[in-house]
Structure formats: C-alpha cells, structure tokens
Amino acid sequence: xxxxxxxxxxxxxxxxxxxxxxxxxxxxxxxxxxxxxxxxxxxxxxxxxxxxxxxxxxxxxxxxxxxxxxxxxxxxxxxxxxxxxxxxxxxxxxxxxxxxxxxxxxxxxxxxxxxxxxxxxxxxxxxxxxxxxxxxxxxxxxxxxxxxxxxxxxxxxxxxxxxxxxxxxxxxxxxxxxxxxxxxxxxxxxxxxxxxxxxxxxxxxxxxxxxxxxxxxxxxxxxxxxxxxxxxxxxxxxxxxxxxxxxxxxxxxxxxxxxxxxxxxxxxxxxxxxxxxxxxxxxxxxxxxxxxxxxxxxxxxxxxxxx
Amino acid sequence: xxxxxxxxxxxxxxxxxxxxxxxxxxxxxxxxxxxxxxxxxxxxxxxxxxxxxxxxxxxxxxxxxxxxxxxxxxxxxxxxxxxxxxxxxxxxxxxxxxxxxxxxxxxxxxxxxxxxxxxxxxxxxxxxxxxxxxxxxxxxxxxxxxxxxxxxxxxxxxxxxxxxxxxxxxxxxxxxxxxxxxxxxxxxxxxxxxxxxxxxxxxxxxxxxxxxxxxxxxxxxxxxxxxxxxxxxxxxxxxxxxxxxxxxxxxxxxxxxxxxxxxxxxxxxxxxxxxxxxxxxxxxxxxxxxxxxxxxxxxxxxxxxxxxxxxxxxxxxxxxxxxxxxxxxxxxxxxxxxxxxxxxxxxxxxxxxxxxxxxxxxxxxxxxxxxxxxxxxxxxxxxxxxxxxxxxxxxxxxxxxxxxxxxxxxxxxxxxxxxxxxxxxxxxxxxxxxxxxxxxxxxxxxxxxxxxxxxxxxxxxxxxxxxxxxxxxxxxx
Numbered sequence: 073x074x075x076x077x078x079x080x081x082x083x084x085x086x087x088x089x090x091x092x093x094x095x096x097x098x099x100x101x102x103x104x105x106x107x108x109x110x111x112x113x114x115x116x117x118x119x120x121x122x123x124x125x126x127x128x129x130x131x132x133x134x135x136x137x138x139x140x141x142x143x144x145x146x147x148x149x150x151x152x153x154x155x156x157x158x159x160x161x162x163x164x165x166x167x168x169x170x171x172x173x174x175x176x177x178x179x180x181x182x183x184x185x186x187x188x189x190x191x192x193x194x195x196x197x198x199x200x201x202x203x204x205x206x207x208x209x210x211x212x213x214x215x216x217x218x219x220x221x222x223x224x225x226x227x228x229x230x231x232x233x234x235x236x237x238x239x240x241x242x243x244x245x246x247x248x249x250x251x252x253x254x255x256x257x258x259x260x261x262x263x264x265x266x267x268x269x270x271x272x273x274x275x276x277x278x279x280x281x282x283x284x285x286x287x288x289x290x291x292x293x294x295x296x297x298x299x300x301x302x303x304x305x306x307x308x309x310x311x312x313x314x315x316x317x318x319x320x321x322x323x324x325x326x327x328x329x330x331x332x333x334x335x336x337x338x339x340x341x342x343x344x345x346x347x348x349x350x351x352x353x354x355x356x357x358x359x360x361x362x363x364x365x366x367x368x369x370x371x372x373x374x375x376x377x378x379x
Numbered sequence: 380x381x382x383x384x385x386x387x388x389x390x391x392x393x394x395x396x397x398x399x400x401x402x403x404x405x406x407x408x409x410x411x412x413x414x415x416x417x418x419x420x421x422x423x424x425x426x427x428x429x430x431x432x433x434x435x436x437x438x439x440x441x442x443x444x445x446x447x448x449x450x451x452x453x454x455x456x457x458x459x460x461x462x463x464x465x466x467x468x469x470x471x472x473x474x475x476x477x478x479x480x481x482x483x484x485x486x487x488x489x490x491x492x493x494x495x496x497x498x499x500x501x502x503x504x505x506x507x508x509x510x511x512x513x514x515x516x517x518x519x520x521x522x523x524x525x526x527x528x529x530x531x532x533x534x535x536x537x538x539x540x541x542x543x544x545x546x547x548x549x550x551x552x553x554x555x556x557x558x559x560x561x562x563x564x565x566x567x568x569x570x571x572x573x574x575x576x577x578x579x580x581x582x583x584x585x586x587x588x589x590x591x592x593x594x595x596x597x598x599x600x601x602x603x604x605x606x607x608x609x610x611x612x613x614x615x616x617x618x619x620x621x622x623x624x625x626x627x628x629x630x631x632x633x634x635x636x637x638x639x640x641x642x643x644x645x646x647x648x649x650x651x652x653x654x655x656x657x658x659x660x661x662x663x664x665x666x667x668x669x670x671x672x673x674x675x676x677x678x679x680x681x682x683x684x685x686x687x688x689x690x691x692x693x694x695x696x697x698x699x700x701x702x703x704x705x706x707x708x709x710x711x712x713x714x715x716x717x718x719x720x721x722x723x724x725x726x727x728x729x730x731x732x733x734x735x736x737x738x739x740x741x742x743x744x745x746x747x748x749x750x751x752x753x754x755x756x757x758x759x760x761x762x763x764x765x766x767x768x769x770x771x772x773x774x775x776x777x778x779x780x781x782x783x784x785x786x787x788x789x790x791x792x793x794x795x796x797x798x799x800x801x802x803x804x805x806x807x808x809x810x811x812x813x814x815x816x817x818x819x820x821x822x823x824x825x826x827x828x829x830x831x832x833x834x835x836x837x838x839x840x841x842x843x844x845x846x847x848x849x850x851x852x853x854x855x856x
Contacts, residue, residue, distance in 0.1 A: 224571040232447050316574030323581035330588035338594075 112137040112186065119143070119206045127207045131214065133242045133297045135188035142181045142198035142206050150174055156181040159197040172200070190300040212300040213241040215293075222307035225283055233278045233306050235293030244295035247276035250303075251291045260291075283310045416594070417536035417544065423589035424529045424548040427487075430583055431494070431522045433555030435463060438514075440563040444572040449507050459510050466519020467526065468771035474524040475531070475764025476623035483528045483760075484593040490524025491586030493517055498580030502573045514576075518583075525586055527767060530747055531760040532593055539692060541751075546688020546744035553681035553740075625754075625761025633753050634762065636812050638769045641746060643805035644706060645773030647798035650781045651676070651713060651735065658791040659728065662720045672729060676736030683740030691745060697820055698752060702745040703806045709738035710802030717792040752820055753812070777801075 118141035119128050132138070142156075156179065158168040172179045181198050187210060196208045216238050225231035237244055249269060250257040260278070262269050268279040276293055288310045292303045438460050445456045477486045497518030504510045530545070537544045566575035621627070628634045655676070659669035691701050712735035719727035747763065754762040781794035788794075814821040 221568050224569070224574075226571065226573060229573075232450070234447060311570075311574075313574075316570040316577050320577050320581040323578070324584065327581075327584045327587055330585075331591050334588060334591045 112188070114139065116141060117208065119208070121145070121200070121204045121206055125205055125207070127209060129209050129211070131211055131241065132187060132193070132299055133213060135186075135299055137184060138187050138210075139182060139184045140196060140198065140208055142200070142204075144179045144181075144200050144204045145177065146174070146179060147203065150177070154179055154201050156198065156200050158183055159195075159199060161194045187299065193300055212297045212302045213237065213244075213295070214302050215295065215304040218304055219306060222309040224309050224311060227283055227285065227310055227312050229283055230279060230281045231283060231308065233280070233291060233293075233308065235276045235278075235295075235304055235306065237274045237295055239274050242297070243273050244297060246296040247271045248294040248296060248301075249276075249278050249291065250294065251289060253290055257292060280308075285310055413537050413540050417533070417540075419592055420529075420533050420536055421544045421548050423592045424533050425551040427491070427525055427529050427586045427589045428548055429551035429555030429559075430586055431467070431526055432552045433559055434579065434583065435460060435467075435522075436552070436556045437559035437563050438463075440560065440567060441572050441575070444567060445507075445510070448572070451507055455507060459514050462511050462515030463519040463522070465771065465775070466516050467522040468767045468774075470520050470523030471527045471767035472624050472761070472764035474527045475625070475760045476620070477524070478528045478531070478760050479623040479625075480619075482595055483532050484590055484595050487525050487528050487590030487593060488587045490521045490528075491584060491590055492521070494521030494525065494586060495580045495582075495584035497521060498576050498583055502576035502580065521583075521586075523767075525590070527764045528760065529589070529593075531763050534748065534751060534759060535756060539694075542691040542698065542744050542748040543685075543688035545748055546684040546686075549743055550681045550684045550740075553677050553684075556677070623761065625758050625765060628754060628758065628762055628765060631754075633813055636808060637749070637753055638766055640805045640808035641766060641770045642773035643801050643808060644742075644746070645770045646777035646780070647710065647713065647801035647805075648739065649774060649777055650794060650798035651716065651732075651739075653778055654781060654785070654791050654794060655716065655732070658717065658795070659720060661790065663723065664720075664725060664728075668725060672732045675729060676732040679733045679736035680740035683737035684744045686737075687741035688744045691748070697818070698745055698749050699809065699812065699815065702742060702749055703809050705738050705742035705745065706802050706809070707806045709735060709742060710799040710806070712738060712799075713802065714796050714799030717790075717795045721792070 112135055114137045116139045117128065117130055119126065121142065121144040130138075146154075152174055154172050156170050156172045158165045158181075168183065170181065172181055179200055181200065183198075185192070185196065187193065193210045193212070196210060197205055198208075199205050215235065217236060223231060223233055235247070247269070249260040249267075251260060252258050260267055260269070265281055268281070270277045270279070278291065278293070280287060288308055291306045291308055293306065294301050294303045442453065442456050445451070445459075446453055449456070474486060474490065494517075497513045497516075497520075500517065501510055501513040504513060530548075533544055533548065534541055563575065563579075566578055569575075570578065652673075656669045656673055659672060660666060664672075687701070687705065691698055712731055715731050716728070716735065719731045750762050750766065751759045777798070781791075781798060784794040784797060785791055809815070
C-alpha cells in the first residue's frame, strides 16, 4: 500500500519537475498549460490587396498574440467561395485551408498567431487561391542607419564604434558585440585596456584600445529584445600614419617648389632690370644672359647660405 | 605714407618699363597701381582668403568625429572654431603692426606657416585642450597674421578698381566652402580626422607662396618719434608700438564712428547663417528645402560681392553711400525673412533669401574699401587690424543674443527682427560720419608731423589722393 502511494507521489513529483524543466527552457512549441504564462497582448494587423504583390513590415519587441487579416476585393468574376490559406517562409502552414465567402463584395481571411520567440518570426503570407497574396514580414526592430563606409583609425590609437537604434523604436533590453564574418561570430567581452562597452539605452559604443592591423574587419552590434535580436555590421579599417603622410608630403613639395619658383623669378626679374638700367642697348642681351647665369648661381649660393 | 610710396615705387620699377622712381609724374602714379602685378596679388588674396575663411566655415564636418572620439558635448567642440575665429580677429592688429614694423611678405609667410603648423599639430591631439590650443590659438594666430596684411596690400595696389579687386578676392569664401565641404567629407572618410587634419595643414601651407608673391618692401615704415629723443627708451618703445598699431586712430571721431557702425553690422550679419535653417525647419519646410535656401543665398552672396565691386568702381556714387544702401537693404530683407516663411510660401522665402544673400555679399566688398577713404592709405594697414578686433565684439554678441531671444520667445521672429534693426542702426551710425551728405569724397586726413620734410610729402600725397578722386569723378562723367 505505502509503495503504491510512494509511486504515485514519485510520479507526481516527476511530473512537476519535468513541467518546471519545460518552463525554464526556451520553449519550442506553445508552453504547457501547467507552467504559469503571463497573458499575451493581442494585436491586429490588416492589409488590403491592391492588385500587385505587396509586403507589410511588422516590428515586434515582446511576445504577442498577433491576428493577421487580409482583405481582397476579388476579380471581375467573383465566385461565391474561394480557398484561402497561409504560408510561413514559403511553406504551407498545416490545416490552414479555409473556405472564404464573399462578404460585402470582399473576401476576408483572418488567423491568429502566437509570436513568442525567434522561430515564430518570419514571412507570413495569406493566399487567396493562386490569385492574391499579401506578405507580412515579422521581425524585431531593425537598426535603420547602417554606416556603409568603414570606420578608419590608426595603429596605436583607440577608436569608438557607435551603433544607434532610432529613438522612435522601442529601447533594446541589451546590446552585444561580436566580431567575425557572416559564418562565424565571436562574442566580445569587456577587457581592461582592450575593449570597453558602454550601453546607453538606444546607443551602444565599443571602444577598442591599442589598435593593430589584426583588429581590422567586421564588427556586429546586436540589439536584444524579449522576442529576438537584430544585428548590424560595421567595418573597421586600421591604417598606419604613413597613409595620409603621402599626400601631405606631396603638398609640401608643391609648396616648396612654388615658393622657390616665385623667389627665383623675382630675383631674375630684378637682375634683368638692374642690368638693363646700367648696360647699353648693344650689349643688352649679352649682359642679360650673363646676368641670368650669375643670377641663378648667386641665388643658389644665397639659398645655401640661408639654409 | 611711406608704405604707399614704397609700393608704388616697386610696382613701377619692377613691372613698368618706365623707370621713373620719383614722385614727379603724378598722373602716372595715380593710375599705375591699378592692374599689372595687382591682379596677381588679387589671385593670391583669393587663395589665402579661401584657405582662411573657407576652411573655417567647413570645419563643421569634423565636429561629428570629435564628439564621437573625445566623448564631449557639442558645445565644447564648437568652442574650437570659436577660439579660432576669435584668435584671428584678436591678432589682426598684431599682424598689421608687424607689417608696419617689418615686411608684409615675411609676416604673411610666417602666418601661413603658423596656420599650417596649428592644423598639423592638431592631428596629433589626444585631448580636447590640445585642439583648443592648436586649431584655435596657433592656427588663429596664423590666420590673423595673413588676412589683414594681404587685404591691405591688395588695397594699396589699386585705386580705381579697388572694390572690384576686393569683391573678386572675397568671392573665394563662398566658392571655396562649396568645394571644401565635399572635399573634407572625402578626407575624413579616407583618413579619419587625424589624417584629414594633417592634409589640411599641408593645404594651409599654400598660403606661404601667396605671401611670397608680395613684393618685398625696400623701406619699412619709419617710426615718427624723431623729436622725442629726450624720453626714456621704454616710453620711446611704447610710442613706436602705438604708432605701429595705429592706436591714435581710436581717438579720431571718423574712424571710431565707422568702427562702431561695422560692429553694429556684425551683430546682425551672422544671425541668418546660424538660424535660417532652423527657422525654416520650425516653420515646416523639409531639411532638404531649408538647406537649399541657404545654398541659394550663398550663391547670390558670391554674385553680390563681384557685382557690387564692379558697380562701385564705376564711380557713379560715393562708396559710403553704396555701403549704406546695401546695409539698409540687407537689414530690411533680414526683417522680412520670418514674415515670408510665416506665410508658408516657399517661393517668398526663396526670393527674400536670394535678395538677402546678394545684399550681404555686396556690403562685404565695400566695408573694407571704405577704410582708406576715412583714414588715408598710409594708415590703412593698422586701421584694418584694429577694425577686425573691434568688429569681433559685434560677432561675439550677436549670436548668443539671438539664441537667447529664441529661447525666451520660442521662435526666431524676434531674433531676425532685432538683427535687421541692428543693420539699420549701423546705417544711421554711418550717416553721422563727417561729410556724409556731400556728393564727393572729402580728402582723407593726413598724419600730423612736426617734420617739414614729412609735411611736404604729405601735401604731395594729398594732391595724389585728390587727383585720384578727380580722376574717378572724371571717369564717371
């Protein structure tokens, strides 16, 4: 007798433990009724088909119970019944075929979806037979301003990479940083004198100290919301100081050449004038050529003396 | 006085074949400074003004980078360009005094080196204070040593086409800010702000060849304290310094009147530049529309400078009357700006802004050209330096005042109206200048000197000036 009571007790205990276990894991399908669930907010989004394929973007931050509604005015010949169904990411959702009847000259297709995690987001399409389709793209809030030019910085210096979510969109719960490429992303944690992360609501700053060439590459900032995360890439380019030094030296040489040319021209002019004043007309050209030669020699020796 | 004669001597001996270094052929002398090497100097002034003011106007591109790198507020960063502008205006009398004491060419070349050095050092800055000191003080000092001497040199080389030369040279400010904005953006994207500042420093060094184009002065301005040998060396030194700085000008009523008129003008002049875009956005126009209005006003500004320069030199009207006309018109259009945008008509706003741009450019060319008519050509260098310093007070007061008015009233209408009224006030101040209501220019005052030799040269100069005025009047008829 006590053994069966013990067994029942043990089974109930196991049931409770497994239910709690299911609760703490990120749920795949809808959670079991035993686990306490905060009531989901409900939202309704509707769209009217206008003749061409159209897309509605919906940004969600928290788990919702979302009702999507499609309306279609129909073709020239309006059959009284039409089959409507739903797709998710191109694949048909099971058991979503519904026969839609004409109401006030329109077809209405409505379905409720529970959007609670990343897997629930995606591209939902309502289809009226094969003739009308409206896409609803469900995502977490996207970072709008993406910097397409790389952030440039110098070796040995530090740099600040900024990521900003528009303040009209909801504030992210948290920010994360990664570096890598499309396939592999390595998380960046704050290390003293190397990485510093400052999160301030809608903006996040990654400060990298003591840059070197190896730090060049793609960095990703990730805004985390209750429902999902969004990533935005930023490219960092580390250059040495020699890069801008090249055009600078070119300009410096140009300035020196100009100044030397102006001074030389002026010296030759003054030599020419003084020679022309003193010399006669006959040997005007002779003295001029001699004057120019001596002038240039004189000016070069003058330059050396000055230097 | 001797500066003018020396410049005339050089231009004659170096450019013209007629070797007449004496002041005998006065008719030639009054005409000779116009043209020839003077146009080369106009080109040099064009380049150096664009590298000073055009560069200052386009520094806004760096501010976003500075805010992100140094993590300071936008106001702290904006102090950098304020320091630069203030330093340029503060050191203008110093530049003028050094030119009076030594050679204008050396001063301008040194100024160009300093301006470039300031920016090159700024590229190595590790904190905001470094930027204040390098981009603000050192570059500002360089700019101050460049601008006034170059303007004075160009004005000394022209008599009849002075305003046109100035108008052509000052048009560089608007043109270069069109060119520098995309260029600076490109440099910052390629090399980050450090590399961009380094390259800008190199570009600023181009002022040095511009300065090299100034003919070397064979004689510098002799200080006039021949009779005060009895005093101590300190007093003698002070008197020399004050004569180089042209400090006695501050006690002359015409100059003081003109300086206060220009200061009042500066209070209202810059307000539209700072607030027009914000006001247009507040009324409801889009960002693109508001920015386009500013660009259009900038384009007519360039046009106004050149056209007013050409028109003033035709000689139909006195320069001071034309300056009063443009200032009054600019004041009226500034006051009309909020009215036109309140009626929510984009065309009206555009038209008024174009007219305002034209008038504000027109008065810029004239504001400098009037100075030698008031103080005489020989004191022009020091007068310009002091004028820059005094008018900076107007600029410092104007923008915070209009900002304060906007904060108090909530919109920009009152700040525009007050700015326009300051310009009207400036015209009224100009009307109190002596001989304002006569139809011809009075002879400019001569410096009083007990030396008889100086007196005779003075009287010769008076005759030259009156001759040039006669010729300009004669040319008009």
